Amino acid sequence: MSKIRVRFAPSPTGPLHLGGVRTALYDYLFAKNQGGEFVLRIEDTDTARYVEGAEEYIEEALEWCGIIADESPKKGGRFAPYRQSERRDIYDRYTEQILKTDYAYIAFDTAEELDAIRAEYEAKGDVFSYDNRTRNRLRNSIALSEEEVQKLLAEKTPYVVRFKMPVDRTLNLEDIIRGKSSVNTNTLDDKVLVKNDGMPTYHFANIIDDHEMEISHVIRGEEWLPSLGLHTLLYEAMGWEAPQFAHLSLILKPEGKGKLSKRDGDKFGFPVFPLNFTDPATGNISQGYRESGYLPEAFINMVALLGWSPADDKEILSLDEMAKEFDLNKVHKAGARFNKEKAEWFNHQYIQMKSDEELLQLLKNSDLNIHIEDEKLLRIVHLMKERATFPNDIYENGRFFFEAPASYDEKASKKAWNDETSAILGDLILKLELADFKAETLKQTMHELAEEKGLGMGKVMMPLRLALVGELKGPDVPDILEILGKQESITRINNAINNFK
Numbered sequence: 001m002s003k004i005r006v007r008f009a010p011s012p013t014g015p016l017h018l019g020g021v022r023t024a025l026y027d028y029l030f031a032k033n034q035g036g037e038f039v040l041r042i043e044d045t046d047t048a049r050y051v052e053g054a055e056e057y058i059e060e061a062l063e064w065c066g067i068i069a070d071e072s073p074k075k076g077g078r079f080a081p082y083r084q085s086e087r088r089d090i091y092d093r094y095t096e097q098i099l100k101t102d103y104a105y106i107a108f109d110t111a112e113e114l115d116a117i118r119a120e121y122e123a124k125g126d127v128f129s130y131d132n133r134t135r136n137r138l139r140n141s142i143a144l145s146e147e148e149v150q151k152l153l154a155e156k157t158p159y160v161v162r163f164k165m166p167v168d169r170t171l172n173l174e175d176i177i178r179g180k181s182s183v184n185t186n187t188l189d190d191k192v193l194v195k196n197d198g199m200p201t202y203h204f205a206n207i208i209d210d211h212e213m214e215i216s217h218v219i220r221g222e223e224w225l226p227s228l229g230l231h232t233l234l235y236e237a238m239g240w241e242a243p244q245f246a247h248l249s250l251i252l253k254p255e256g257k258g259k260l261s262k263r264d265g266d267k268f269g270f271p272v273f274p275l276n277f278t279d280p281a282t283g284n285i286s287q288g289y290r291e292s293g294y295l296p297e298a299f300i301n302m303v304a305l306l307g308w309s310p311a312d313d314k315e316i317l318s319l320d321e322m323a324k325e326f327d328l329n330k331v332h333k334a335g336a337r338f339n340k341e342k343a344e345w346f347n348h349q350y351i352q353m354k355s356d357e358e359l360l361q362l363l364k365n366s367d368l369n370i371h372i373e374d375e376k377l378l379r380i381v382h383l384m385k386e387r388a389t390f391p392n393d394i395y396e397n398g399r400f401f402f403e404a405p406a407s408y409d410e411k412a413s414k415k416a417w418n419d420e421t422s423a424i425l426g427d428l429i430l431k432l433e434l435a436d437f438k439a440e441t442l443k444q445t446m447h448e449l450a451e452e453k454g455l456g457m458g459k460v461m462m463p464l465r466l467a468l469v470g471e472l473k474g475p476d477v478p479d480i481l482e483i484l485g486k487q488e489s490i491t492r493i494n495n496a497i498n499n500f501k
Contacts, residue, residue, distance in 0.1 A: 004036025005216050008062075008069075009043045009206070012054035015277035015286060016061045018260060018338070019221060019251045022303050026248065026331065027219050028067045029304070032323035039213060040069035042083045043206070045199045052280045055083075061274040064290055065300050066319050079213040084205050091200045094208050094238070095161060095193075103237035104193060106159045107140035108152050131189040132167045161194035163203075163230065163237075171229045176217075176246040176328045183229045191230055203227060207234045215243050219328070222247045246328050251306050252335040260338050262286060270340045274299065293390030294343075298350035302343050306336040316349055348389045356381045362391040370395065372402065376483055383475040383483075398474070401483055404492050405470025408499060412472040416462035422497045424453065425463060429490055437486045439478040446478070467496035 008024040010016060016024075024040075031038040040062065042055050059074055071077030081087055098104040107130075114130075117138075121128035128134070135142055140162070141149045152159070169185040193204035200208070210218060225247045235242035251260045254268055265272040265287070275288035289299045301317060309332070310317060310325045317325070351359070359381045363370060370377065384398040395402070428449055435445050450460050461477055468480050468489065481489045 003214065003216065004031060004034040005039065005214050006031050006036065006219060007039040007041050007210065007213065007215050009041040009209070010058050011043045011046055011049070011202075012051060012058065013046060013049040014051050014054055015273040015275075015288075016058050018272050018274075018303065018306075019248075021061070021065060021067075021274055021300075022251065022306055023219060023221060023248060024062055024067050025065070025300060025303055026308070026326070026328075029323050029326035030217065030219065030328055031070075033326045036216070037070040038067075039077070039079075039215070040072035040082065041209060041213070042073055043202060043209075044083055044085045045201070045205055047085075047199075053278075057275065057277055064296050065274060066296055067300075084200075084209065087205075087209070088199070090212065091194070091205060091208060092198070094204075095200070098193070098204075098237055099161065101237055103164050103233070104161055105135075105141045105164050106149070107135075107138065107162050108144075108157050108159045109139045110158075113139065129189045130162065132165060132186065135162075135164075135190055158196040160192045160196050161204075162190040163193050163234065165190050165230075166233070171232060173228050173232060174245070175225075175228070176244055177249075177331050178225075178247060178333055185229070185233075188229055193234075203230060203234065207231055207238070207240075210243055211235075211238070211240045217244045217246065217328075219246045219248065222249055246331070248331065249307055249333060250335040252337045254338055254340065256335075256337045264338075268340060270338075270343065293392050294347050295350045295354075298347040299343075301350070302346040306338065307332045315346075344389050351385060351388050351391065354385075356385070359385055359391060359394065363394060366392060366395075368392065368395050370402065376401075379479075379483055383479055400469040400474060401480070404488070404495065405468075407470060408466055408496065409471040412466055413500070416466045416472060417500050421459075421463045422500060424449070424455070424460060425467065425493050425497055427453070428460065428464065429493055432481075432486065432490055432493075435486075437482055437489075439476070439482045442478040442481050443476075463496070464493070467493045 006027040008027045010020055028038045073082040118128045165188050166185045171183050173181050191203055192201050194200050232242055253260050253264050262272050271287040271289045271292050273286055273288050276291045277286045304322050308330060356378055360378050380398050380401050381394055384394045388394050431445050431449060435441055446460050450457050465472055465477050474480060
């Protein structure tokens with residue numbers, strides 16, 4: 001296989017997890033780095049766990065992240081269809097093929113029969129496994145005579161197709177990230193390849209599709225590492241060249257032990273899904289990064305560094321820059337601990353890199369329902385963005401620009417207001433009524449008042465800030481005054497004077 005081709009093959013059984021996004025991202029980055037192609041394939045053979053809307057969610061999430069497939073169910077491609085549920089005729093053909101080899105057999109055991117056998121083993125303190133030690137005593141085409149098998153088939157008795165695991169073979173396996181390993185086939189069971197409804201399991205459909213779609217490298221989570229021996233033997237059984245494999249480590253909980261889960265997100269207050277997801281069965285909404293105010297560039301930058309280190313330990317990289325640097329050999333073997341504060345740090349960096357105009361547009365497109373002219377809003381963005389981690393922080397931290405204070409911070413009030421303050425601000429109002437309401441002019445006006453009264457600037461600025469904001473926070477007071485305008489500013493000062501009478 002000369003052309004580099006990789007695939008991301010999620011199951012539509014729910015929202016796309018952070019770990020799934022990272023797998024898709026590493027697939028994408030590797031393909032772009034190698035001048036190859038990235039395929040999105042939907043593995044929907046597990047009809048019992050299928051969730052309505054999950055496929056559309058996956059596609060929308062990847063698009064938001066900027067991970068655009070070269071071939072997909074939506075886009076099509078030369079190896080279509082890209083949904084496993086639409087590839088039944090292909091699987092049927094290969095099922096016939098593998099049953100002609102010595103690598104597969106059909107098994108008629110019912111679920112009840114197998115449960116009974118498991119119970120017998122458990123009663124003896126043992127664990128049942130359908131493998132080379134037990135298959136000769138069970139109801140399958142190995143243990144039964146040809147006549148019995150044909151009779152059961154004629155009676156349309158349900159059956160599954162199982163892989164016939166070779167006896168006592170040592171498999172030498174290789175993984176790009178984890179290196180060499182070996183496994184003895186006596187430790188592996190006879191996995192089901194085709195279910196009794198005729199649909200293949202992940203194991204069989206997966207290798208058929210990868211072969212048919214000319215996948216050169218399979219990049220997937222470490223939970224599939226125990227299946228590497230089986231998948232290697234399946235390629236052998238079919239007489240195909242196996243792709244190269246790379247198994248990614250887990251994304252770990254913030255405390256570092258165990259796989260990151262939705263429960264961790266709920267506990268520590270961060271999303272584990274890229275977008276909000278509404279469970280069609282319960283109506284419950286799971287929080288997403290997009291709706292929480294994360295920029296896609298920041299999110300994907302954060303995800304990329306959960307298990308991979310670029311040259312010179314750079315932290316801020318665009319998708320194109322990541323693609324130029326990405327190397328599977330530099331992906332970490334150890335799990336990567338998720339850090340909420342670091343995720344927020346990435347978003348803060350990208351917020352600061354946005355122009356005022358871009359942030360203005362983000363605020364206008366939000367659900368904040370802001371009613372203020374663009375010129376003023378642009379100035380607010382410019383003044384407030386430095387401390388913003390999320391776009392909405394500009395509004396939340398600068399709420400005083402949009403609504404007058406309903407109360408005054410008690411601690412700030414004791415610090416800023418005394419018996420003389422009302423008279424000082426009353427004199428300031430007289431000057432403001434005559435002033436040109438530009439920040440530089442207003443600054444000079446306040447200096448003049450302080451000089452006339454023989455006051456330090458703090459005696460004017462602090463109570464004025466309290467009157468305008470309700471707290472001792474915010475950007476320069478002259479800027480606040482200019483944006484609020486003459487009428488609103490004077491109204492707020494009068495409100496404060498009346499409040500502290």
